[in-house]
Amino acid sequence: MKTADSLPQPAAYAAAHAESLADPAAFWAAQARALHWFTEPTQVLSTDENGFYRWFRGGQLNTCYLCLDYHVAHGRAGQVALIQDSPVTHTVRRFTYGELLELTARFAGGLRELGVEKGDRVLIYMPNLPEAVVAMLACARLGAVHSVVFGGFAPHELAVRIDDAQPKVIICASGGIEIDRIIPYKPLVDAAMEQAAFKPAHVVVLQREAIAHAVHARMQPGRDVDYQRLLEAAPVACVPVDATDPLYILYTSGTTGKPKGVVRDHGGHAVALKYSMSAVYGVQPGETFWAASDIGWAVGHSYIVYGPLLHGCTSVLYEGKPVRTPDAGAFWRVIQEHEVRVLFTAPTAIRAIKKEDPEAHLLRNYTLSSLRHLFLAGERCDPATLDWARQHLGVPVVDHWWQTESGWPMLATLVGLADMPAPRAGSAGHPVPGYDVQILDEAGLPVLVGTTGLVAVRLPLPPGCLPTLWHDDERFRQSYLSTFPGYYLSGDGGYCDADGYVYIMGRVDDxxxxxxxxxxxxxxxxxxxxxxxxxxxxxxxxxxxxxxxxxxxxxxxxxxxxxxxxxxxxxxxxxxxxxxxxxxxxxxxxxxxxxxxxxxxxxxxxxxxxxxxxxxxxxxxxxxxxxxxxxxxxxxxxxxxxxxxxxxxxxxxxxxx
Missing domain, CATH: 3.30.300.30 (ANL, C-terminal domain)
Known part of the structure; x- marks a missing residue:
């Protein structure tokens, strides 16, 4: 297949969306040509033995190769791939694609020396650090399956995930930093290991120099290994994996209290995220993209790590808050200093900034000429917050909607496509190509325009969405597919207006x-x-x-x-x-x-x-x-x-x- 960075995308939203529904296989085969495949897929769209849809069967590739090796081989070795901006440690570090590749290849070699191979699981419990990104990419390089757990979760929650994923190795930092305190991570991991029935063979510990005065993790001989030791290993090459092989498990809360392990595969994930960077967010290779999130969440996976690197962008990794690190102008400093083109954050962050600086006085200290768009997601954005951001930033503010399960946007204003209707306050936009979004009543029938119902997506889901849950096909079927046969049930309620704008009103379960x-x-x-x-x-x-x-x-x-x-x-x-x-x-x-x-x-x-x-x-x-x-x-x-x-x-x- 061709491997160009900038193959032409569909020029118009209406045509792209119609084509994606009329002939999904043809539409996504065209998008897949933007990636380098070791072996081309033999079936673009198929079903497995459970009747679940799968994408790009027969194809082989490697996500780490697409994020790093490919760009280094095609002239981006000296381009900055990752910027760590940490106001809580007063640190800014930059890593070129070449440097990030070297670190990742060596860390992958270190993991292999600990016995990690293709298909093994690795649990990562770290703050927003470059070392965490290296760990994620190193797992992908080996064909191992990583599961990142947000650092704010307590030992019980961590133990549940250990028992479900059964990782061969846990990778953690000595601690994380909040605005007013330092949280020791290693004791939480030790407590989780005590509670968990499954016992990983090793815990790899990053001793953070920035907080060494307050936290130094105790190491258990024979089990615990220093993170830096793994970087001394010889670099290893990428392992070819099937497009349908799992890249990662990301746990999301379930209605029973037991978290659901959302599985993301290599092939569909890479195709969808590469497409979204240009079509949804309108960024070009070489530009700077900032998702102000945490790597422990779906946004961090998709748009701190994988999406920007797949697309050849520079990604900002921020360890701080929108306020009090040091003030409500923190985001504006980052945008100016790193020439951010697109910022993706949650409405919560904008509300926090607005609360502390309602007239946006601090914004006047910065020049945001680089900023082209602000995207909001994570929870519903109220019109007042959206209007405040639009007024003070002077750029289009785009609310959009997606879920951990989808892995990338389901509703949006696709700024990279022509003839796209403008954003409308209160609405998450229009269905993204590949998503046939429907509003249904409890009988599974379409509701009238303006009437609130259940938000569902007609199958097949596009590439990038979860193919199933980790080792729980039946729960996947019962949770998402059984209510309305032929549809994925999102669990959210919403309505559609007469102009086709979709409004998401919130969860319909607990x-x-x-x-x-x-x-x-x-x-x-x-x-x-x-x-x-x-x-x-x-x-x-x-x-x-x-x-x-x-x-x-x-x-x-x-x-x-x-x-x-x-x-x-x-x-x-x-x-x-x-x-x-x-x-x-x-x-x-x-x-x-x-x-x-x-x-x-x-x-x-x-x-x-x-x-x-x-x-x-x-x-x-x-x-x-x-x-x-x-x-x-x-x-x-x-x-x-x-x-x-x-x-x-x-x-x-x-x-x-």
Whole structure:
């Protein structure tokens, strides 16, 4: 196949989207020609023994080769591939494609000396560091399957992932840095290893010099290995892998509390991300792209590491916050200093900046002439936040929607294609080529324009989306494919207006989105219910102006309990922090007399959430005692809950179902 960096893309959105649905195999075969294949695919689109769709069967390639070796061989050895910008350590480091290749090839050699081979799993528990990117790429180089776990997760969550992935090696840093504290990572890993039934053979530890005064990881002889030792190994070449082989596992919260291991394959992943860099984000090879996220999340995988490097861009790896590192001008400094063309961040970040610098005074200290677009995703962006960013930055602000499961955008304004309708506040845009997005009612039938329904995608999903869950085909089928045969069920609700703009309204199950972190309220309920004073409970994801959503707990005490509400709340908050982590942002637990239920005993969680958010709702006919809602409304208001943020922001359609 041809291997040019800049093969022509479809010129017009409407034509590209129509072609991608009419003949998916032909459309994606054309996009696949932008990559270098060791062996060309024999079947662009096929199904496996489970009836699941697979892309580029018979093809062989290597994602690390496409990210590094290919560019070095084609004139980009001296171009900066990765910029580490760490305001928390006052560090900026730059790595050219040639330097990143050398580090990755040697680290891959070190992993091989520890026994890591094609198909083995490696778990990575690190902050936003170049060493973490090297570890990810080194796994891809060997054909090993990496699983990156966000550094804010507690030992229990880490242990669950260890037992599910069964990694041969864990790679961790000695610690991570927050605004006001240093978090020792290695003790968390040691605690997780104690809890996990599966015991990895080795733990590779990066001793961070920047925080050596506060944290120096204790090493266990015979098991723990210094990160730098692996870089002393001889470099190794890329291992050819099948396009359908797994590249990584990324765990996302499930409604049962057990995380789901989303699998990403080499071939479809590379084709989709390469296409998205030009078509969705409108960037060219050589330009600087910044995804202000964490490598532990899907955004970090797709658009800090793989997408920019596949496309020959310079990627910014940021270890800091949008505010207080050192101030609300931090993002603007990074854009100016590194000549960022496209910034991709979460609405939460813009809200935090807006909260601390509402008139954008700090923006005046910087020149953002390089910036072409701001993309927002992670949770729904309210129009007020989008308008603020557009007004002060003076560039198009594009809200778009995708999921861990999709791995790349499903709805967007594709700035790289012609005839694309302009962004519209409150909407995530139009379906990206390859996605046949439908709004369905509970019977699986299309709803009327403007009516809220369930967001689904007609099969086949395009390349880059999950082909299944890690070692759990049945859960994949039940979670995503069984509700509406022939469709992938996103789990989100939304509606489409008369002009084809799609609006995503939020989750329809108990997985909530806290500042881009998908967390299970069901798992939180299990933890609260384990408290000896708690008889039953419900955890709600309520609207939060800064984070999109945040959890609150409603608890019913056991008879005879005399514990004070303040003490109970403190203990429950600490429990969630220890078992899930601070990322959950669980701060409030309210004692109530009863929970509203159906006559069959089901807690009316959706009604409770609507009540807390100040939304209009119809009292379910199945409720056993409607007066309970009045009692809980008063209880919520006594704690300052009920800002009706979503309605104030204009996010609700006028015609809801």
């Amino acid at each position: 997985v909530i989105n806290v500042a881009g972190h998908r967390l299970s309220t069901g798992e939180m309920e299990e933890l609260l219910a384990a408290h000896p004073a708690v008889a039953e409970c419900a955890v709600l994801g309520i609207a939060d102006e800064l984070r999109g959503q945040r959890p609150i707990g409603l608890v019913v005490l056991k008879d005879g309990q005399t514990i004070g509400e303040a003490q109970l709340e403190t203990e429950l908050v600490q429990c969630i922090r220890e078992q899930i982590g601070a990322v959950a942002y669980f701060r409030q637990a309210l004692v109530v007399k009863r929970l509203p239920k159906t006559r069959s005993g089901k807690i009316l969680r959706k009604t409770l959430r609507q009540l807390a958010d100040g939304e209009d709702f119809v009292v379910p006919s199945t409720i056993d005692d409607p007066l309970i809602l009045d009692e809980i409304r008063a209880r919520l208001r006594s704690r300052g809950i009920g800002l009706a943020f979503e309605r104030q922001a204009g996010l609700l359609p006028t015609n809801t179902a």
